[in-house]
Amino acid sequence: MKLIVQIPCYNEAASIGAVIAAVPKHIPGVESIEILVIDDGSTDATVDMARAAGANHIISNTGNMGLARSFHTGIETCLQLGADIIVNTDGDNQYCGADISRLVQPILAAKADIVIGDRGGFSNPHFSCFKKTLQVLGSFIIKKMTKLNITDAVSGFRALSRHAAQQINIVSEFSYTIEMLVQASAKRLSVVSVPVATNEKQRDSRLFRSIPQFLYFSITTLLRMYTMYRPLRVFFTLGLLALIAGSIPIVRFIYFYWLGQGDGHVQSLVLGGTLVILGVFTLLAGLIADLINFNRRLIEKMLLRIDQLEQQLASSQGESKQGIVTEQTDTTDKPQPKIGRIK
Template identity: 30%
Template sequence: MKLSVVVPCYNELGTIGQVVEAVRRSPVQDLEIIIVDDCSTDGTRELLQSQIEPLVDQVIYHPKNRGKGAALRTGFAAATGDVVIVQDADLEYDPQEFPLLIEPILNDKADVVFGSRFMGGRPHRVVYFWHMVGNKFLTLLSNMLTNINLSDMETCYKAFRREVIQSIRIQENRFGFEPEITAKVAKAGCRIYEVGISYYGRTYKEGKKIGWKDGFRAIYCILKYNLVG
């Protein structure tokens, strides 16, 4: 089993090197690492070119900033593994947990696996209360329209059979990817599993990028991709 790890990256100079090393140290032996740099301006691109390119399978450079969804679209198209997983370029998620995420797929029980920060049993850093409330509200609204019972729709950690993710046309360019892909895998009748994961959330001072405007966009995406398509 080959695992493709797609890393969307924008202005992560302080963490991208550590993330690559963490992914390379994951328990999964057959890894394909694909980084998509979304036109970083803080020196990340230069670091990728000078030090990180030899350590990974591909680094793809966007000529202009287009957003996380656009970066994932590029990375998914380039993936060749049996399973594809999303890994953010910060240090909020732990690649040591890849086996947890891919196990239901390897056992032919799932086509898509979500890693939940809210299922319990795993450590997580205590950060923003209202972010948690917002995430739970968006997940509830999404569940009402998809008729699936996720606990964490907005999670980064999502694993897919490659043929599933490459068959889906992703339209969202920014953080709307999360509700869009959730709606589309539910509509496609994919077998969806959820597993508990640890989480080390960042503060805005530490580089967190998602904001309240993205929350309103997520509501729009939930309605659009579930009710319209």
């Protein structure tokens, strides 16, 4: 059983060493533990510090691609490196590395595909009251929409089995946390939460500039992903609302027409008819979107099968690490990290 801890980071020279040092060296049930650092175009000494701290692999983006892109790059690299379990943690040392062993236990016990680290909500001593409220309320909404038993939806401290990682395809540019949960719900993956500890806050988040911006990006991402993976439910709801709204002025017109006063209420008929037509077209759009969604699922299954066949072929030829460019920067006996980009 091979575990790879991936750490997306941007200008984290001050903390990346502590993050790597906190990763457990041994976990019962895990034979191999490796560390992958995804450097998102850092302009400081993040790569040098990660190398000195003992990172096994380092991937460097040519520029700042964003957290979601870096996360997805890390997942693809971990799969190429033969990971059976992937743990994602942040480079700012927010999460306690010792809890990695707690994260992977449900996967080792075959009780979950994805494990989310719960930072404690209102009981977290390192969060402000506003952040605690925002976290609990947002997680409650996402829990209801996805029907997953989660308590901290935006926690970046999470573990994935290889089976889950092969099925998660992050397409948003803001963050991967919400999109992963929507996909997990749509693909019937098992998701559980486990309590984890956090370290004292060292700096403000670089993912967003303000709380309103964070809310805007989070809400739009949730709605976009939910519509992508649950199109029939979304369009059916909108179409039904339009039909109900359109039927009210039509009934009103019929009522006055029955009383012989229909001439003065033609506008109700026009408005109602417009809304009914809009509702019908929305329902039809929902059917088309659901067919597209069905075709996308078929394509994803084909890509998953192709990936599995490629991994089997590479394994049989002893080339499971093909696709990672390595750069040795030292001639000493100490193992050096692999630095490069996916070809």
